[in-house]
Amino acid sequence: MKFRRDARRGSLETNRKFIYLVGLLLVLFILGNKVYQGEKYASDTRKEASKPEVSEPEVSICSGEGSFSPPSDIIIDYEKIRKMDKSPLKRVKPYTIKAYEKYMLDDAGNEHYTFLNYISATYGDCRHFTDIGTRYVASSLAAGSNFKTPIWTFDLPTSVERKEAFRGRGEEEWKKVVQSEGVQIKFHNVDLMKVSDEKLKFYLGTWFVMLDTFHEPDTVPFEREFFQRMIDIGFKGVLALDDIHLNSEMKKWWKELQNGAEKGGYKTYDITEIGHSTGTGLVDFSGKVTIKK
Secondary structure, three states, X not given: OHHHHHHHHHHHHHHHHHHHHHHHHHHXXXXXXXXHHHHXXXXXXXXXXXXXXXXXXXXXXXXXXXXXXOOOOEEEEHHHHHOOOOHHHHHHHHHXXXXXXXXXXXXXXXXXXXXXXXXXHHHOOOOOEEEEOOOOOHHHHHHOOOOOOOEEEXXXXXXXXXXXXXXXXXXXXXXXXXXXXXXXXEEEEOOOOOOOHHHHHHHOOOOEEEEOOOOOOOOOOHHHHHHHHHHHXXXXXXXXXXXXXXXXXXXXXXXXXXXXXXXXXXXXEEOHHHOOOOOEEEEEOOOOEEEEO
């Protein structure tokens, strides 16, 4: 019996030693794995740190940005405008509201979108066009339909009308889709009457500006005051005005602009025949516009 008890004790002792050894090996394995992972992390970190820093690609800046001077003499050729190919406008019309698609394809003299496409396709360069009065983005799309000229469009900080043109998309998604078509539109929600002269000169630092906003230059005198600011900062490009015959206030203001042309150093042209039926006018500060009927 004593032998058996001693044998059992020996067997238990052997088991304890075995379990101890296995536990020790397990601990050593875990510690070794942690050391390995730590060394691997440090090695990977050193490798990552040694990689050359990759900077974001630089955005190319148009060399002409900031210049008010048109790229050449600007000929408003009525016949060419009436015969403009509508396919660029067909390509961009899905990105305004549904109700405006038919207007974008309407003839020159009914709507002004063909005229904007003509200006863009014939004279647009890498400089941005400024569109004041975003609303449903239709004018911006037409002005950008040469698929080359960037459009900076402006509306008040409280304006949300453009969201209807997104047709259920978010703004960033809409912009990506439009950019994939080749049209670059940048939205600015800012009160242009409150920005500094320096900032305004930056926003208008191009040769073509479209103004289509309140249409009440007496009651809500934005157009009148903005026009004076353009003169004050020395704008020397071409300003397009929409709806100059829309109502009595616009008719009165347009007449004032015509009467003040010599003193203001600009020329005015009523181009309603190939613009919008409610009136389209050009104010030429550059002296480079010619009308060809």
